[in-house]
Amino acid sequence: MTDEHTISTVQLNHTAVYARDRRASAEFLAGILGLEVGRPFGPFLPVDLGSGVTLDYYEKRDEPIQSQHYAFLVPDREFDGMIARLEAAGTTYYADPNHTDPGHTNDWFGGRGAYFEDPDGHNMEIMTRPYVRP
Template identity: 75%
Template sequence: MQQYETTSSTVVQLDHIAIYASDQQASAEFIAGVLGLTVGSRFGPFLPVELGNGVTLDYYEKRDEPIQSQHYAFLVPEERFDAGIAWLEEHGVAYFADPRHTEPGRTNDLFGGRGAYFCDPDGHNMEMLTRTYVRP
């Protein structure tokens, strides 16, 4: 395996991630609504939603094959969390305190923050949290 040298000023960052969707417009608008973002202009086959740290969610339409559920977690400020929960409730989207979706209509308070899980239109397990998990 080839290794690449980095310097102390070089930081590896996620730039974008492709998310499969049966209807990319609906999926992009869904997550943009929850997170208080806007859907960007089409870029080739992708429909992007840019996050606050420069990472884009590039929605890619995949209609002919089943879409495998993935997990995506979004770190949000407290006020965005409240607005996101309100958006989910207003649109009749169930949310849960746990990733297995056994505690409906509740949020969690892990690591001194708040969190909730919900599914997007294609069944991707989305998570919104206000404090990142404690890592060793």
Template identity: 75%
Template sequence: MQIPVTNVQLNHTVVYATDRQLSAEFIAAVLGLKVSAPFGPFLPVDLGNDVTLDYYEQPEGEPLQPQHYAFLVPDEQFDAMIARLEAIGVTHFADPNHTDAGRINHLFGGRGAYFADPDGHNMEIMTRPYARR
């Protein structure tokens, strides 16, 4: 019999990058956050809910596998994030396949957009969490 665990939380996740400084500064700029001091080989970006993205440089010569990272953001900050993407010349998309350029989606009564980071990670900002069954 399994004992239910009800207080499990994500603490950090490693984001592989070809240039950890560039990638950490990119996502921090888009989300309106700050890059923290290095922690060993990691360059953390604190998301404000006791979770960090720990940027780590991919060993040279090893291929980097793009991942997907989704951020639940306050509705009142969404437009500013889109404006920051546009200001730095990064195209945002309404869909995860990046086919509907320059548009946002309205899933689950909120707003959302997808964009690529410098290493091709598929980043998503959304103002409403996905509905779960």
């Protein structure tokens, strides 16, 4: 028996992103990436990445939030706009994950990339080419 919802490969569907203010954090990231914040789903506020994956922001006000890393493969034609939105938001971006080269982007793997922090200290990355893995 075949189910129309059966998939042939493992796919990431969603992940929870802890935030002190789920609305502010979701709107920040959605604004930088040129996306929209979805309607609340229970305690979650989703940002739909357009690839069948959502980042579901979950408010966690009473505990420290441990920084996580989220990397987004973005279209090359939209990269400059994202950098411009970071600059307009007054958010420093960096060429490297350790944030030692402010105001610069990288050209790794024949593409472009940058790192920045969201309002909760998560280390976000935008890149136009996926990493080449051995």
